[in-house]
Amino acid sequence: MLTESHFYFNKAADVLGLSKKIREILLTPLRSIKAELTIESETGELLHYIGYRVQHNNARGPMKGGLRFHPSVDEDHATALANLMTWKTAVVDVPFGGAKGGINCDPNSMSEKDLYMLTRRFVEQMKDVIGPTTDIPAPDVNTNARIMGWIMDEYSKYEGFSPAIVTGKPIHLFGSEGREEATGRGVMYVLAEALKEKSWRFPDMLVAVQGFGNVGSNAARLIAEQGAKIVAVADHTGGISNSNGLDIPALIQWVKEHGGVKGFPEGEAFNGLDIITWDVDVLIPAALEDAINQENVDGIKAKIIVEGANGPTSPEANEILTEKGVLIIPDILANAGGVTVSYFEWAQNIQQFRWDLDRVNKELSKVMHKAYKAVRQVASDKNIDMRTAAFVLAIQRVGAAALARVSIKSEIPF
Numbered sequence: 001m002l003t004e005s006h007f008y009f010n011k012a013a014d015v016l017g018l019s020k021k022i023r024e025i026l027l028t029p030l031r032s033i034k035a036e037l038t039i040e041s042e043t044g045e046l047l048h049y050i051g052y053r054v055q056h057n058n059a060r061g062p063m064k065g066g067l068r069f070h071p072s073v074d075e076d077h078a079t080a081l082a083n084l085m086t087w088k089t090a091v092v093d094v095p096f097g098g099a100k101g102g103i104n105c106d107p108n109s110m111s112e113k114d115l116y117m118l119t120r121r122f123v124e125q126m127k128d129v130i131g132p133t134t135d136i137p138a139p140d141v142n143t144n145a146r147i148m149g150w151i152m153d154e155y156s157k158y159e160g161f162s163p164a165i166v167t168g169k170p171i172h173l174f175g176s177e178g179r180e181e182a183t184g185r186g187v188m189y190v191l192a193e194a195l196k197e198k199s200w201r202f203p204d205m206l207v208a209v210q211g212f213g214n215v216g217s218n219a220a221r222l223i224a225e226q227g228a229k230i231v232a233v234a235d236h237t238g239g240i241s242n243s244n245g246l247d248i249p250a251l252i253q254w255v256k257e258h259g260g261v262k263g264f265p266e267g268e269a270f271n272g273l274d275i276i277t278w279d280v281d282v283l284i285p286a287a288l289e290d291a292i293n294q295e296n297v298d299g300i301k302a303k304i305i306v307e308g309a310n311g312p313t314s315p316e317a318n319e320i321l322t323e324k325g326v327l328i329i330p331d332i333l334a335n336a337g338g339v340t341v342s343y344f345e346w347a348q349n350i351q352q353f354r355w356d357l358d359r360v361n362k363e364l365s366k367v368m369h370k371a372y373k374a375v376r377q378v379a380s381d382k383n384i385d386m387r388t389a390a391f392v393l394a395i396q397r398v399g400a401a402a403l404a405r406v407s408i409k410s411e412i413p414f
């Protein structure tokens with residue numbers, strides 16, 4: 001994962017002609033924290049986990065990024081994802097740097113009480129290095145508003161009332177309207193831009209969605225509301241398809257009750273792995289890394305791929321798809337709606353002033369459309385693909401901010 005995130009960075013760094021030294025400076029995280037987290041389980045057993053927070057870059061503002069609770073979390077993983085956050089916040093031009101972290105636990109196999117204790121222990125260990133003006137966590141894979149609420153409460157025990165320490169909080173605890181669906185809504189907005197470019201229309205589109213968590217389910221719902229047909233959805237329990245278009249609100253309800261798409265009565269079951277090569281116009285990978293890889297890339301039929309997840313396309317697959325002319329809207333643009341509304345939430349917390357949903361959605365729409373157009377502009381100016389263009393734009397913005405802070409002359413054309 002680490003080498004992969006560097007691969008895309010280096011492609012853009014080649015376009016900008018950056019030296020080895022500058023690349024190293026821009027890639028190296030500012031700080032990496034690893035904490036032992038031991039709790040006494042409800043059963044009396046001692047449970048031991050490791051918590052990570054990697055703070056990558058703060059040239060453009062306090063560092064920002066999610067917390068992932070997943071067995072695959074380790075320092076390399078968090079470093080790669082923290083890197084992506086630096087470029088993501090720069091692409092949408094919100095005043096933050098990048099960070100990421102998490103705990104190597106599987107929350108699905110833990111009791112609520114143990115998860116609660118573990119989250120508090122994590123904050124206890126990290127409280128000196130995070131803060132509303134230094135590093136602001138948020139939800140990511142397997143974390144949600146409820147967990148963010150616990151984080152705010154634990155942090156406030158030490159530092160006093162601090163809603164701006166974390167975003168993605170429950171609405172009743174200083175969260176923002178529209179934050180929960182923001183990543184999915186951003187996916188819909190960038191897809192709308194891509195369709196406009198091609199003179200295609202939502203009602204003519206067949207769409208497949210991999211992953212039906214927060215990002216996948218909201219993206220599917222909002223894209224279906226625009227008139228497109230979501231003909232296949234897959235998650236960790238399996239796949240479900242319907243050539244007339246799945247009833248997404250009903251599927252969301254089913255998943256709430258049954259924990260996954262498997263068994264949904266209004267569709268046909270299929271092996272979830274086949275979702276990537278489904279015969280559709282638009283594919284939305286919104287699960288984990290490397291979903292699109294050397295094994296399945298040749299079977300891909302979609303003409304547009306919108307990366308709801310972080311890092312869902314392996315570099316090898318990316319090169320093949322780009323060569324074939326598939327339009328990939330890269331993660332650091334496509335899924336940046338979440339961190340954008342996190343910025344709105346943080347701003348509301350600092351000002352102690354609430355926005356209504358209409359304002360949040362309008363501002364989000366402005367940010368996403370502007371970012372898409374900025375990336376498209378770089379792509380056509382330099383004759384490069386959208387991912388490389390997004391990295392070029394981000395590196396330029398981060399580089400310019402870093403240089404403006406110091407008194408050195410640069411060899412770099414920022």
Ligand code: GLU
Binds near residue numbers: 088140
């Ligand atoms: N975890 C989300 C992401 O990868 C959101 C981060 C945030 O809101 O800070 O973009």
